[in-house]
Amino acid sequence: MPQFARLTALPSPVRSPSDSPWPLASTVSDRARGPLPHGSPGEVLLRAQQVLGEARVPATGVGESAALDLIAGLLAESGIDLSHPHAAAHLQPPVLQVAVDADALASASNASMDTYDSGPATLAIEQWVVKALAGLGGFGPEADGVLTPGGSISNLLAVLIARDSAAAAAGVDVRRNGLQGLDQPVVFCSELAHFSVQRACAALGLGEQAAITIASDEDFRMRTDVLEDELAKPGRTPVAVVATAGTTDYGSIDPIAEIAALARQYGAWMHVDAAYGFGALFSDQLAPLLAELPHADSVTLDLHKIGWQPAATSVLLVADRNRFASFGRSVDYLNPADDIDSGLDGLLGRSLQTTRRPDAVKVATTLRAYGRAGLGKMLDTCHELAHAAAARVVADSNLELLAPVTLTTVLFRVAGQGLEAAEVDGLQGEVRRRLLTSGRVLIGRTKLPARGGRPAAVALKLTLLNPNATASDIEDLLDQVVATGLDVRAESGEGAA
């Protein structure tokens, strides 16, 4: 017990103000400060150098308290404050205090998931978490899963399993002999899928060009007619179809059941990247969006997005646990057969990692603390904020809404009013940078693909994942976007005159 008292007595993280409905952690206690420090990257670098000293291993130490104070001070002054209501750039939420406390426990255990004797209790916790999440996703008892260091890695592992499965069907032992003998392996995903699908193809020796992107419809969902045409093309081995349940920018959800039927027809693995969207299952209101999830062979989900967990808390779920055979490995010093026969087995065979953090500890603690209802309420609050933000954008002639709200993102732009298309794009980038370096407001930007005669366009994006933010916080944020937009527009008008 004394050690635990010590862990929670660390100078950071700082608890959120006691009047906030949800206890979120932050390393920044100055509520008047914006989500980012005011100033340039050079200034932050200089401050870090002052705090840390010359970049070499110090000959002697300053002591534990002094060192912690130094780092806590740097994070307080120059770090990000995701619990600030004007932090709305990425799928990087503020984190629940309870998850941070539990993560400190996990670190203190220094357990690993690979062998039984590296952490018996944490192994049991991971298995509980995976089963609970598989059940939430609608999967049966034969499903299983593994915690991974991020959605990109979960997608990589899924494509790896799919590749091995397609190779085995073609009589190729890819693990032993490589890809030789596999005829043009390809992976299909929508044009709005996360780029980690392409990276997975590159890393697995398929090449980025193996990722065939399918056009999306007016609702930003994969077009199954185009997918069917592509699947029917001869001379290729369809390895996997990757549907996205919650595209990074739009939150749109591909038609999972239809895609799964096509994937089965052509013998391809069906993976759903629900890194962003899986958390919808916590909410009664939004869960129907993911009702078709059980059609998948595997699912990526990230609780460091909707789930309010510190990174990394990704999970790869597999509908049939036997498919983890791709990672099976017998290693004399870790999992000898006679130990396994005695029940002393770990989870080495679920992953490419050997040492693997007990990231499930914070998840189990959070699920026990809040239950589905608590997390669902957090999501519903963020979803309502997104609708309020969209309504405000529509009502403001200086702003344009670019897509409807599905989950918690709002895509919009500052109106160009007479500017050329390239200037309107430039305006968005400049507005975001000015707000970011002021430290007051942090919003995202992205580029929307061309559609319906409109060219590709730079957009601004709100990713609303702070349930402590209020509609008036978001009003204020958008006021600042508009004011900055008017400034930039006026300056470019003066420049042109």
Ligand SMILES: Cc1ncc(COP(=O)(O)O)c(C=O)c1O
């Ligand atoms: C749909 C989707 N998949 C995968 C990822 C990658 O997740 P991570 O950043 O955890 O690797 C993201 C990240 O935003 C995402 O939006």
